[in-house]
Amino acid sequence: MTRARDTDYAGALGRVPLARVSPLGRHWVLQPKVDGCYARVTIDRFGRIERVFSRAGRHISGELVQHLFGAFVGWPNSELVGELEAHTEAGNRAAAARGWRALHLFDCIRAGGRYIGREPYRVRRDVLWRMQSEVVNLGCELPWYQEQHGARDRKTGQWTRAVPTDWRLTPIVPQIPARRAAEAWSTWGPDAGDEGLVAVNLDAPLGARGGKLKVKRADTIDAIVVATGPGAVTCDWSGKLVTVAAGAARDALIQPGDAVELACDGFFDSGHPRFARLVRARPDLAGRMAS
Numbered sequence: 001m002t003r004a005r006d007t008d009y010a011g012a013l014g015r016v017p018l019a020r021v022s023p024l025g026r027h028w029v030l031q032p033k034v035d036g037c038y039a040r041v042t043i044d045r046f047g048r049i050e051r052v053f054s055r056a057g058r059h060i061s062g063e064l065v066q067h068l069f070g071a072f073v074g075w076p077n078s079e080l081v082g083e084l085e086a087h088t089e090a091g092n093r094a095a096a097a098r099g100w101r102a103l104h105l106f107d108c109i110r111a112g113g114r115y116i117g118r119e120p121y122r123v124r125r126d127v128l129w130r131m132q133s134e135v136v137n138l139g140c141e142l143p144w145y146q147e148q149h150g151a152r153d154r155k156t157g158q159w160t161r162a163v164p165t166d167w168r169l170t171p172i173v174p175q176i177p178a179r180r181a182a183e184a185w186s187t188w189g190p191d192a193g194d195e196g197l198v199a200v201n202l203d204a205p206l207g208a209r210g211g212k213l214k215v216k217r218a219d220t221i222d223a224i225v226v227a228t229g230p231g232a233v234t235c236d237w238s239g240k241l242v243t244v245a246a247g248a249a250r251d252a253l254i255q256p257g258d259a260v261e262l263a264c265d266g267f268f269d270s271g272h273p274r275f276a277r278l279v280r281a282r283p284d285l286a287g288r289m290a291s
Contacts, residue, residue, distance in 0.1 A: 008117050009055070010081040010107035011038050012198045012212035021181040021215055027202050028178035032188035033214060034083035034104045035090035035195040041068070041103065041170075043078040047135065052084075060084075067100055072138075072166045074131040077113035080105050082170065089269050090195065100163045105132075106173045106198075109206065117206035124206070128172055135167045175200070181215075190217045190266050216265045221273060222285055225258045233278060235260060240271065244278045259285040 012033070021030065039060065044050040049071045052060040064086045074080060082105040085091035095101040108128045109117055116124055176184055178199060188194045196216035204211030223235035223242060233254055234243045244262060246254065254260065259282040264273030 008109050008206055010040075010109065010206055010212075011055070012214045014210060014213045016199055016213040016215055017218075018181060018185060018197075018215055021197075021199055022179050024178045024199060024201075026177065026179070029175040029200050029202060030178055030181060030184040030188075030215070031106060031173045031175045031198045031200060032184075032194055033196040033198050033216070034085070034173065035088045035094075036083040036085045036104070037087040037091070038081070039065075039084040039103060040079060040081050040109070041073075043074050043076065043080070045076045046072075047074055047076050048072050064101065067163050068103060068169055070165065071169050072135060073170045074135060074167075075112045077110070078108065078131065079110040080128070080170070081107040081109060082173075100169070103170045104173050105170050107206070120203045120205060121200055121211065122202040125175075132167050132170075132172060185215075196265070218263050219266060219273070220279065221262050221264065221276075222282060223260055223262055225254055225256050225260055227256060228254060233260070235262065237262070237273070238271075242273060242276050244276050246278050254281055259283065 016024075021028075038055040040053045040055075041049050042051045042053075049068045052065045052068060054060055064084065082103045084103050085095040085101040091101075105128060107121075108124045108131070109115070111127045111131065116127060119127075181197075184197055186192065188197055190196060196214060199213045199215055201208070201211045221237055223237035225233055226236050226241070227234040228246075231245060231247070232243055233246045234241055236242075242262065261279040261282050262273065262276045263279050264276045266274050268274055
């Protein structure tokens with residue numbers, strides 16, 4: 001199979017505030033932003049997962065994806081894109097609760113050997129659903145059966161982990177119209193325990209600028225600068241050290257002891273801010289925070 005081009009990134013690039021989502025119009029939809037790592041899978045001529053690649057194009061192997069190889073999930077010679085429950089606290093937590101890692105599909109690059117990246121998203125998503133529907137109808141008997149005490153292997157009768165070997169490993173992310181932004185936020189947003197939302201333009205081809213936008217909560221916190229360096233500032237926030245990027249011009253204006261405002265996308269379980277970034281200096285707070 002021909003490997004997808006570097007320009008075929010199917011994730012969200014850019015951000016949009018929640019307040020600006022509903023006015024986007026009827027050509028936009030909202031999907032949950034699954035907390036995990038970007039993954040692209042190739043399907044062999046039998047319709048089974050053959051390889052899994054990271055966003056950087058590196059082949060992913062080992063425990064994280066071993067259960068995915070050979071799973072019957074789509075049309076032969078296809079490439080699908082999703083978010084693997086891995087490398088994040090929420091992703092690992094979801095996988096531990098279920099007993100295996102799901103790959104939540106949200107896009108399709110190639111279907112049945114045909115490149116469909118130039119098609120609008122509505123077409124690519126329709127292909128994704130038709131592909132999975134056919135797989136479901138063909139059926140794939142699970143290698144285990146469930147009884148009141150748990151799962152047993154069909155061949156040996158021994159106790160086993162109930163890990164699917166088909167499309168159940170690769171659910172397709174749901175979506176609703178952008179005009180129902182408040183509902184989407186309450187269902188899939190941070191308050192519901194998820195990472196946030198992705199706004200998707202149904203008319204956009206793969207990789208279109210502004211075709212997919214992250215919708216995340218932007219919390220702000222005030223911190224004290226403790227060190228500066230080339231392109232970075234280290235701050236103290238409630239006893240936690242947070243290092244954020246800063247441009248050269250901003251470096252010259254911020255010195256240790258200054259108060260600054262940081263933005264972040266919520267907080268990790270450890271209490272540290274997620275993806276913190278520098279917003280502005282807060283000279284009006286310096287004396288108050290120091291005291």
